[in-house]
Amino acid sequence: MKTIPVDDRKNPLRIFDFASFAETTALLFIRPELLWSKIRNLAPDLTICDSMQALEVHNFRLHTESRKRAKSDSNARDMYFSKNIGLRRDWYTDAAFGQQQFTGTNPTTITLAPRRWIDEFTSTAQAQGRADIISLLTEKAESLYMQDYSDFRSSIGISPGEKIVSDGRHGCSSVALFHLEPEGKLHPLGIVLDYKGSIEESVTIFNRRITSNVNGDEYMDWPWRYAKMCVQVSDWLRHEVAIHLVNTHLVEEVIIVAAYRSFGPNHIIFRLLEPHWSTTLSLNKAARETLVPSIIIGMTGLTASQTYAFLKAAYDRFDWKGLYVPNDLRTRGFPVKCLDEPKYHNYAYARNISKTWNIIRKFVATVLSKEYAGGDAAVQRDASIGIFCDEVRSRKGGQLTSFPAIETLDELIDFVTMCIHVAAPQHTAVNYLQQYYQTFVPNKPSALHFPIPQFLSELCSFTEEDLLSALPLKRPRDWLLMAQVPYLLSFEVPEESTILHYAETTSSSRATPTVIRSAAQVLASDLRAFIDTVIQNSNELDDQQTPYLVLDPSRTAISILI
Known part of the structure; x- marks a missing residue:
C-alpha cells in the first residue's frame, strides 16, 4: 500500500x-x-x-x-478507572486461568491435544512419578486440550537451546496442557515453561491439584503460579502480534487494498465490504510507524528482527478457509453442533462467534444470491473476482497464499462473510478485553524480568520473591507500558460504530442498493435477537464475576477502529 x-x-x-x-x-x-x-x-x-x-x-x-x-x-x-481482573480475589487461581483460555483476550487458539503431546507429557509424568497424571492422560485423552507456543524459536530463527531475551526482558515458548472436565471446567494439568526442541530438554511442572474440585493452597503455590505466568507471557506475544495484529489488522488491510484495485465503487462486493473498512488503513499505518517499532518491540523478549520474523511467520501461516469459524472450531476440537452441550458451556466465545458467523453469512447470502442469480456461472463471469483473488495471492500484492480461487456462489458468500467476520466480531473479541485482563500486569505481563529456571529443582524452590523478580518492579517504564497499552487499545465502541447500528441505518438508507437495504432489515432483526443469546451464554458461565458480553451486537465494532 x-x-x-x-x-x-x-x-x-x-x-x-x-x-x-x-x-x-x-x-x-x-x-x-x-x-x-x-x-x-x-x-x-x-x-x-x-x-x-x-x-x-x-x-x-x-x-x-x-x-x-x-x-x-x-x-x-x-x-x-475501569475494573480489571486484579480486583478479583481469585485472579491467580486455576479456575480464572483456565477460563481466560475460553473468554479472555485470546480465546482463539485453545485446541485439542494431539497424540504426540499427550505421549510427551505422559513420559515426563512417568519420570516425575506422577501416577495420577498418567492415569488421567490415559483415560481422558479425548478431553485434553492445550495452548501450544512451542514453535516460537523456529518462527524467529534461533536454535532450540538459544535464550529468548532482549534488553533484560525474557520471553518463553511455553506449552500448557488442560483437561476439559465433563461439567465444563478447563483445568490446567501441566506446563512446559520454555520448550527447547524436546520436552526432555525443557522444564515441565505438573499441577498438584489433579482436578478442579481438589482443595489446595493455590495462593502459596509459587512454582505453579510462575509456570502459569510463563504461559501468559507466551500468549501475550501470540495474541498481540499474531492473533490481533496479523490475523485481523494486516489480513483485513490486504482485502481492503485488493478490493480498491479490483472492484469499482458500485460493485456489489465493494458495497458490502466498504462499511467495514472505517479507520483501518490509517490505524495500520500508525501501527507500522509507531506501535510495533517503538512500543511492542520494547515490551517483549524479542529483538526487532525477531519480532518482524515472528510477524511474517504468523502471516505466512494464516489459513484463510481453515479459519472460517465452523472449520476453525471443528479443527480445534469444538464442533459447532456440540457447543450447547454442558461440556462446552464455558466456551462463550465459540458459542457466540459461531452464531455471529451464521447471522452474517445469512445476510451476505441473501444479497449475493439475488445479485448473482445465475449461480456459479454468474460468479465465474465476473472477471473482477478473479482479478481480486490474484491480487490477494500475488507475490507483488497481498502474498496471502492460502487465499482460495473463488469459482462458486458458496465460495463467494464464504469469502465476503469472512471479510466482515475478521473486521467486526473477530477483531472485537480479541481487542476490547485487553484493558480488563492486562492492565493488572501480574495477570499477563508481556515479558519476564528474570531468567527462566533451567531445572525443575530450581523451579520447585521458587518463593514469592522469585515471582516478584519476574515482574518489572525495578523497571517502572516497562510496567507502565504493559498497563497503558491495553488501555490505549480498549476504549468502548461508540454506539454509531457498532454492527447493530450499521444494520439499522443501512436498512433505512436510500443511498444503499435495494438488495442490501432489504437484507439489512433482517440482519438488524437477527442481531437484536442475538443480544439475548449473548446475555444468556454469559449467564450460563461458571464464572459469574466477569461477564462475557464483548460480542453483543450493540457493542461489537463495525470495523477495526482501534
Whole structure:
C-alpha cells in the first residue's frame, strides 16, 4: 500500500483517546523519574509493593482513586478507572486461568491435544512419578486440550537451546496442557515453561491439584503460579502480534487494498465490504510507524528482527478457509453442533462467534444470491473476482497464499462473510478485553524480568520473591507500558460504530442498493435477537464475576477502529 484513499485517512488523534495517547507517548520519550507524578505514581513503589498482596492493594487503591477523581472530572480517567481482573480475589487461581483460555483476550487458539503431546507429557509424568497424571492422560485423552507456543524459536530463527531475551526482558515458548472436565471446567494439568526442541530438554511442572474440585493452597503455590505466568507471557506475544495484529489488522488491510484495485465503487462486493473498512488503513499505518517499532518491540523478549520474523511467520501461516469459524472450531476440537452441550458451556466465545458467523453469512447470502442469480456461472463471469483473488495471492500484492480461487456462489458468500467476520466480531473479541485482563500486569505481563529456571529443582524452590523478580518492579517504564497499552487499545465502541447500528441505518438508507437495504432489515432483526443469546451464554458461565458480553451486537465494532 503506497497511499491511503483520502476518504479513509484519519489522524491518530482522531483514532485514539487524546489523554491516553499523550501518556503513552510520554512513556516512550521521557525517563520514568522525569515523568509527571500523575503517571509515575501509577507504577508500584518497590519499597512498598514487596508482595503479591501489596500489588493487589496498590491496584485496588488506584482503581478507587481513579473512580473518585472521575466523579468531579470525567477527563481525569486513566487506565485504572475501569475494573480489571486484579480486583478479583481469585485472579491467580486455576479456575480464572483456565477460563481466560475460553473468554479472555485470546480465546482463539485453545485446541485439542494431539497424540504426540499427550505421549510427551505422559513420559515426563512417568519420570516425575506422577501416577495420577498418567492415569488421567490415559483415560481422558479425548478431553485434553492445550495452548501450544512451542514453535516460537523456529518462527524467529534461533536454535532450540538459544535464550529468548532482549534488553533484560525474557520471553518463553511455553506449552500448557488442560483437561476439559465433563461439567465444563478447563483445568490446567501441566506446563512446559520454555520448550527447547524436546520436552526432555525443557522444564515441565505438573499441577498438584489433579482436578478442579481438589482443595489446595493455590495462593502459596509459587512454582505453579510462575509456570502459569510463563504461559501468559507466551500468549501475550501470540495474541498481540499474531492473533490481533496479523490475523485481523494486516489480513483485513490486504482485502481492503485488493478490493480498491479490483472492484469499482458500485460493485456489489465493494458495497458490502466498504462499511467495514472505517479507520483501518490509517490505524495500520500508525501501527507500522509507531506501535510495533517503538512500543511492542520494547515490551517483549524479542529483538526487532525477531519480532518482524515472528510477524511474517504468523502471516505466512494464516489459513484463510481453515479459519472460517465452523472449520476453525471443528479443527480445534469444538464442533459447532456440540457447543450447547454442558461440556462446552464455558466456551462463550465459540458459542457466540459461531452464531455471529451464521447471522452474517445469512445476510451476505441473501444479497449475493439475488445479485448473482445465475449461480456459479454468474460468479465465474465476473472477471473482477478473479482479478481480486490474484491480487490477494500475488507475490507483488497481498502474498496471502492460502487465499482460495473463488469459482462458486458458496465460495463467494464464504469469502465476503469472512471479510466482515475478521473486521467486526473477530477483531472485537480479541481487542476490547485487553484493558480488563492486562492492565493488572501480574495477570499477563508481556515479558519476564528474570531468567527462566533451567531445572525443575530450581523451579520447585521458587518463593514469592522469585515471582516478584519476574515482574518489572525495578523497571517502572516497562510496567507502565504493559498497563497503558491495553488501555490505549480498549476504549468502548461508540454506539454509531457498532454492527447493530450499521444494520439499522443501512436498512433505512436510500443511498444503499435495494438488495442490501432489504437484507439489512433482517440482519438488524437477527442481531437484536442475538443480544439475548449473548446475555444468556454469559449467564450460563461458571464464572459469574466477569461477564462475557464483548460480542453483543450493540457493542461489537463495525470495523477495526482501534
